[in-house]
Amino acid sequence: MMTIPWETLKEELGDKLSFGESVRRSHAKDESYHPEHLPDAVAYPEETADVVALARFSHAHGVPLVAYGAGSGLEGQVIPVRGGISVDFSRMNRVLEIRPDDFLVCVEPGVTRQQLNDALRPYGLMFPVDPGANASLGGMAATNASGTTAVRYGPMKANVRKLEVVLADGRVIEVGTLAAKSSSGYNLVELFVGSEGTLGLFTKLWLRVYGVPEATLAASAEFATVREAVDAVCMLIGSGLQLTRCELVTKPYIEIINRQFDTSYTPAPTLFLELSGSQAAVQADMGTVDEILRDAGAARVSVVMDERERQKLWHARHNAAYALMRTYPGLSHLSTDVCVPMSKLPEAVDVAETWIERLGIRGGIVGHVGDGNFHVSLMVNPSDPDDLGRAYELSHHLVEYALSVGGTCTGEHGVGLGKMKYQKQEHGEALALMQAVKRLFDPADMLNPGKLVDGIA
Structure with missing residues (x-):
């Protein structure tokens, strides 16, 4: 050697x-x-x-x-x-x-x-x-x-x-x-x-x-079910509105956010939205957003006018995963994400919710639902094979569904170590071409070996 x-x-x-x-x-x-x-x-x-x-x-x-x-x-x-x-x-x-x-x-x-x-x-x-x-x-x-x-x-x-x-x-x-x-x-x-x-x-x-942008306005909208919230997103996107942000936070996550950040959001599936542009355009578009959300079944729509409150809203969304981690000290965070065509998004979230409940997993769903991408955040004990196994099972069912409808095993987090096992299933014969590209650029496999298109000697 x-x-x-x-x-x-x-x-x-x-x-x-x-x-x-x-x-x-x-x-x-x-x-x-x-x-x-x-x-x-x-x-x-x-x-x-x-x-x-x-x-x-x-x-x-x-x-x-x-x-x-x-x-x-x-x-x-x-x-x-x-x-x-x-x-x-x-x-x-x-x-x-x-x-x-x-x-x-x-x-x-x-x-x-x-x-x-x-x-x-x-x-x-x-x-x-x-x-x-x-x-x-x-x-x-x-x-x-x-x-x-x-x-x-x-x-x-x-x-x-x-x-x-x-x-x-x-x-x-x-x-x-x-x-x-x-x-x-x-x-x-x-x-x-x-x-x-x-x-x-x-x-x-x-x-x-x-x-x-000259002006930015945010809003939150509460729904009775996750499916209603996701259906509302599809209606917003279909209306041609220029959304800057469109985020889903499920009820378990809202409850965690309220405890960790001293907020008082109604514990219900909630959309966090943002529009930006000229003052006149934003004001007009927010009126249209409010109308669409209420037609889609929103129980409550709250427009955030104050800049401090807008920052507070997005602080809560950005730090949701960290709030979850603090809620379960001593456990590890496992976050899986998929991305599906917009028409399949309501059913995909249904699949995730069903398996979370069926497997009795600690966690919740958040996501960039405006582009069909969402995350399931789970807290697991990596030293407990059964606990980890349930988390893997959930992730597997979610990925299987996403691939079955023409989606991808990861819309944002990347392949890393957790999603390599799905590369052949997602890419088919094209994976061999990706491996050939890797060999062309890095024939000795010295750059981040064991990742992405693993299988190169």
């Missing part, structure tokens, strides 16, 4: 490389339920040249590289299941260029979503993709993150214009252009976005940004 000359890498990177156990342990997992695996070392690159050095070392000595952003993932993408080097991009955190007239910004991968929006605020601009956590933009691109605003602005794939990428052998390439569209060549940007660090390491990202 070949001895790895760690000392040569240490000489090149200096204090950018750590072998300390506490540092390694802090990079052994994310916020998912998957078991931790310690990397052999943790690197903190500060520029593209450092990432190139890591790639060349990996290529020469067979050492895996696993990119690490903020560690806020929910499917284990950053867990170094085969050891190697965890590449922590937190020191590559500069906003490199803002082009307000082009509505573009260039950032390093360690820049966080909130950090970018702070930098954009003086220009009257914003970056809208909002997964809830203050994730790194490199990590968000790697997992094709989306979140509450995807119903209007789309996921990361719709908002990454150009990338600088370090390949497995140390080559540096640029993919994409700064133009709004192109008919030239294959779309490699969309290949890299969502590749979960298996094809290359991002060192620069050019992102689309947007003007801050």
Whole structure:
């Protein structure tokens, strides 16, 4: 077995490389339920040249590289299941260029979503993709993150214009252009976005940004059943209204939110909605929203006029999962998500509710129902095989239904470790082509091995 000359890498990177156990342990997992695996070392690159050095070392000595952003993932993408080097991009955190007239910004991968929006605020601009956590933009691109605003602005794939990428052998390439569209060549940007660090390491990202709207209004709507709420969403989308956010929170989650955040929402299936645009347009559209929701059976519609109350509403939604975790101390959080065609969304949520009740599982449903994507959050005891087995069974039934109606096993969280077993079922013969692409970019399987299209030697 070949001895790895760690000392040569240490000489090149200096204090950018750590072998300390506490540092390694802090990079052994994310916020998912998957078991931790310690990397052999943790690197903190500060520029593209450092990432190139890591790639060349990996290529020469067979050492895996696993990119690490903020560690806020929910499917284990950053867990170094085969050891190697965890590449922590937190020191590559500069906003490199803002082009307000082009509505573009260039950032390093360690820049966080909130950090970018702070930098954009003086220009009257914003970056809208909002997964809830203050994730790194490199990590968000790697997992094709989306979140509450995807119903209007789309996921990361719709908002990454150009990338600088370090390949497995140390080559540096640029993919994409700064133009709004192109008919030239294959779309490699969309290949890299969502590749979960298996094809290359991002060192620069050019992102689309947007003007801050003049006015924003939020509302909550209570329903007797989840199905009524989801049917109402389909009516809203079908009306042609430009919703900025459209979120479902089920009764168990509302009860948890009320306890944890001292709110007083009615314990019922609830939609949280938001519109943004000109003052006149928002006011007019909110009237239409109110009318549609009441026609769809809403027991109560509350329009949120005050900015503080609007922030409070979205704080409750964004932190719902953390509220659930605090409700069950000592247990682990297992969150599974699927995405289905809008017409199948009511039935999909019915399937999830039925199996939660049938299996007696602690948890609830939240989701970005405006685009057919929703999450089932569960609290499990990973050391109890029966408890974990029930959670897996629920996830399995949900994924099976989503795939049966033309949906996907994950609309947002990514494949990671938890959804690899469904890749063949979802993609069929196309999976072999994906594995061939992986071998082309990374023939030795050194970039986040054991992930996404696992099966490569």
